[in-house]
Amino acid sequence: MIDKPILFNMTDAELEQFIVSIGQPKFRAKQVAEWLSRGAPNFSVMKNLPENLRNDLDNLARTMPCTIIKKLESTDGQTTKFLLELNDGNQIETVLMRTSYGNSVCVSSQAGCAMGCKFCASTLLGLKRNLTQNEMFSQVLTAQWELRGDKDNKNIKPNGDPNNNDVSHVVIMGTGEPLQNTQNTIGFMEKLHSDLGIGWRKITVSTCGIVTGIRELTDWGHPINLAISLHAPTDELRSKLMPINNKYKISEVLEAAFDFVSKNNRQLMIEYILLAGTNDSVENAQELSNLLQNKNCMVNLIPWNSVTERDFKSPSGNSVHRFQDILIKNGIHTRIRRERGQDIGSACGQLRLNQKS
Numbered sequence: 001m002i003d004k005p006i007l008f009n010m011t012d013a014e015l016e017q018f019i020v021s022i023g024q025p026k027f028r029a030k031q032v033a034e035w036l037s038r039g040a041p042n043f044s045v046m047k048n049l050p051e052n053l054r055n056d057l058d059n060l061a062r063t064m065p066c067t068i069i070k071k072l073e074s075t076d077g078q079t080t081k082f083l084l085e086l087n088d089g090n091q092i093e094t095v096l097m098r099t100s101y102g103n104s105v106c107v108s109s110q111a112g113c114a115m116g117c118k119f120c121a122s123t124l125l126g127l128k129r130n131l132t133q134n135e136m137f138s139q140v141l142t143a144q145w146e147l148r149g150d151k152d153n154k155n156i157k158p159n160g161d162p163n164n165n166d167v168s169h170v171v172i173m174g175t176g177e178p179l180q181n182t183q184n185t186i187g188f189m190e191k192l193h194s195d196l197g198i199g200w201r202k203i204t205v206s207t208c209g210i211v212t213g214i215r216e217l218t219d220w221g222h223p224i225n226l227a228i229s230l231h232a233p234t235d236e237l238r239s240k241l242m243p244i245n246n247k248y249k250i251s252e253v254l255e256a257a258f259d260f261v262s263k264n265n266r267q268l269m270i271e272y273i274l275l276a277g278t279n280d281s282v283e284n285a286q287e288l289s290n291l292l293q294n295k296n297c298m299v300n301l302i303p304w305n306s307v308t309e310r311d312f313k314s315p316s317g318n319s320v321h322r323f324q325d326i327l328i329k330n331g332i333h334t335r336i337r338r339e340r341g342q343d344i345g346s347a348c349g350q351l352r353l354n355q356k357s
């Protein structure tokens, strides 16, 4: 646990006061703020500050709300996973994915999770607490720094060229249920839009189906992408896999979600993890087709990525394609999404869990 003030969390006036309080001229505060806005992980990178000031700051404060304690690179060279520590010692995970359409960051919204989904490692240690807006934003800046280091980004458009070194997409799909932390999640998305220029359509919120939270997003009224973690086509099966289904039934969740996408002119994303022998049968595919037929949605089929702490099996390639074929025959847009970076424990919560054990 690191108990030092975090400069990123200070207002401009507070930062100036802090800098003056350690005997430095006011203009140093602006220089520090510029580094913080780029996600500077420590003070030693702030090369336009005198060395003695960098050392003093290092003794007195931290730059960002998140500190990297482990960084793993996948063998495909496209995925980087960070284990980050917060000021109170809690740990969270963030994943940077370099894709053909740009650089995407998967952000955690809580330390741990209370939702208890049976296939998920993130929930095994329970919920520790909600993350603040700055703790979520700092995850994106950590990825941005990874991409660009100390290079200035003033003249580069954030969302244009997929080869450029900026974060272009953000998915709130890491550890935690963002709609149990709705106000901070909304504040975070507003900051992504205003401070980094990330378009609403390049931001995705993924929920296990908190209907009240989906309604809050609808009232908020911005055209982000909404993804529902469905993972089962019937209430009976879904309640076994996801305890939240005892509170909000599939029909209520889908009603709220389709209302959101129709008001914001988006397509609903349905996430469906395929668990061999549990939810990947021909009958399950037909039931899912019946549920989604003629609806404005895209189904992402995600073959189960083995987590040692969870007792499910990965589906065979044949059964994945059979499931997809049935959906497609029923006119449902469907694609298979392979988990990236499996060699670095990309399943949500694995890295944090392994660190604790």
Ligand code: SF4
Binding pocket: 113, 114, 115, 116, 117, 120, 121, 122, 123, 174, 175, 176, 177, 208, 229, 348
């Ligand atoms: S899948 Fe998401 S909502 Fe479910 S327990 Fe894991 S982190 Fe929580």
